[in-house]
Amino acid sequence: MNLFHIQTAVHDIDRRSSFLADNFIGIAWPGTGDLEMHPPAAWKERLVSSYKLEGGELAASMETLHTFAEVMQDGDRVLIHDGHWIYIGDVGDYYYDDSCGIGEDLICHRRGVTWLGRVPLEEANDKVRELCHSSSTLAKFGHPVSQAQLEHMTIDAIEKSNDAPSVHVDGATVQSALDILKAALHSDKEDLRVRAAAAILQYTKA
Incomplete structure (x- = not known):
């Protein structure tokens, strides 16, 4: 498992609210087309022809x-992240969504995200804060994920709209789910432990 930070400003528009509400992350350059359908050489050709990029850019x-x-x-x-919080997400598969077109203000390169929660920026260690302050559009954590120490932080649930419909789940089902999550806390897989810890913390704050 790897850890990344992605900038939320795309074409000078902050997309953080959309990323959180619609459960995805994305990057620019829609004119390249679906990256899974074309080799990198084609990406480069389209970056040059469509966006006039060259050199370091x-x-x-x-x-x-x-x-x-x-x-x-x-x-x-x-x-x-924003000025106060770091939001932690579990990344899904890449997909290309050009259903609304490929205008420069649209985000077609996407990955689904399950947002696990958020932690105060000030509680993150130096390595995580350094990652968040990277100037790169998309930066990979340069250390083992365990050194981010995310599983040791108190992860707050992300506030959701009060307009969302409520769903009733009986107590026995809730207890069974919690038992599974508790067992997962002792897994030898770090990503599973993190997911379980985040889910339990979100439940306790609900």
Whole structure:
């Protein structure tokens, strides 16, 4: 499992609210087309022809596309942040969504995200804060994920709209789910422990 940080500003518009509400992350350059349907050489050609990129800017854009489409994997962790909070998400598969077109203000390169919760920025260790303050569009944590110490932080549930419909679940089902999560806390897989801890903390704060 790897850990990444992604910038929420796309074309100078802060997309953090959309990322959180619609459970995805995304990057620019929709004109490249579906990255899974074309080889990197085609990405480069389209970055040059559609966006007139060259030199260092072209290289940086190619690196971002490569990281987003190929290095990042289902089950990895991603962080976004604002001035007060770091939001922690479980990354899903890459997909290309051009259903609304490929205008420059649209985000077609996407990955689904299950948001696990948030932690105060000030509680993160130096390595995590350094990752969050990276100037790169998409940055990979340069240390073992265990050194982020995310599982040791108190993860708050992300506030949801009060308009969302409530769903009743009987007590026996809730207890069975909690028993499974408690057992997962002792798994030898770090990502499973993190997910279980986040889910339990979200339940206790509900």
